[in-house]
Amino acid sequence: AQTVTQSQPEMSVQEAETVTLSCTYDTSESDYYLFWYKQPPSRQMILVIRQEAYKQQNATENRFSVNFQKAAKSFSLKISDSQLGDAAMYFCAYRSVESGSRLTFGEGTQLTVNP
Amino acid sequence: AAGVIQSPRHLIKEKRETATLKCYPIPRHDTVYWYQQGPGQDPQFLISFYEKMQSDKGSIPDRFSAQQFSDYHSELNMSSLELGDSALYFCASSLSFSGDTEAFFGQGTRLTVV
Numbered sequence: 001a002q003t004v005t006q007s008q009p010e011m012s013v014q015e016a017e018t019v020t021l022s023c024t025y026d027t028s029e030s031d032y033y034l035f036w037y038k039q040p041p042s043r044q045m046i047l048v049i050r051q052e053a054y055k056q057q058n059a060t061e062n063r064f065s066v067n068f069q070k071a072a073k074s075f076s077l078k079i080s081d082s083q084l085g086d087a088a089m090y091f092c093a094y095r096s097v098e099s100g101s102r103l104t105f106g107e108g109t110q111l112t113v114n115p
Numbered sequence: 116a117a118g119v120i121q122s123p124r125h126l127i128k129e130k131r132e133t134a135t136l137k138c139y140p141i142p143r144h145d146t147v148y149w150y151q152q153g154p155g156q157d158p159q160f161l162i163s164f165y166e167k168m169q170s171d172k173g174s175i176p177d178r179f180s181a182q183q184f185s186d187y188h189s190e191l192n193m194s195s196l197e198l199g200d201s202a203l204y205f206c207a208s209s210l211s212f213s214g215d216t217e218a219f220f221g222q223g224t225r226l227t228v229v
Contacts, residue, residue: 101163
């Protein structure tokens with residue numbers, strides 16, 4: 001079974017600065033998907049960024065980028081130019097490529113953005 | 116754009132009662148997932164359906180059952196409710212074909228068992 005670990009229960013960053021959230025996972029599969037989801041106080045689950053394991057290039061979405069290290073099974077999220085609206089719980093998640101397969105989430109990292 | 120619709124948004128039930136949560140996926144999405152998120156916890160997968168057939172099963176109690184109907188909406192039935200069932204229940208949907216990656220989440224149903 002796949003597992004996802006987020007070792008940082010809480011992180012804080014100053015507005016306009018950069019922060020990196022860590023995630024490691026364990027799997028025996030060679031192809032899979034990785035995601036970062038954001039959950040603000042409204043509790044809505046919002047997809048931030050996704051990475052296909054077969055792609056060597058790191059995914060980027062505006063101020064959000066990932067550092068995907070397949071051999072190390074590491075998938076960190078970098079948030080540049082942090083904004084107050086980035087404050088939320090961030091979940092790293094794993095999914096097999098098989099259609100209909102589940103998302104396995106990490107424990108989450110609570111990000112605080114200080115003005 | 117249409118999103119995943121869950122109803123009701125909030126539900127209060129007493130112990131030992133029954134609850135039914137409904138999920139309407141994004142049009143043309145053929146896969147539905149159910150997750151349970153307790154206070155301060157990460158979402159835990161319960162069950163999923165692809166083309167109205169169960170496709171994956173997680174830590175869903177025997178007291179819970181679910182199905183996907185011909186119009187692709189899904190219902191999660193929860194019986195003999197316990198205090199520990201109080202949680203946020205998410206439904207998500209996706210379009211399953213080669214290369215699909217993203218599951219879209221509804222806003223959740225907050226169930227409180229008293």
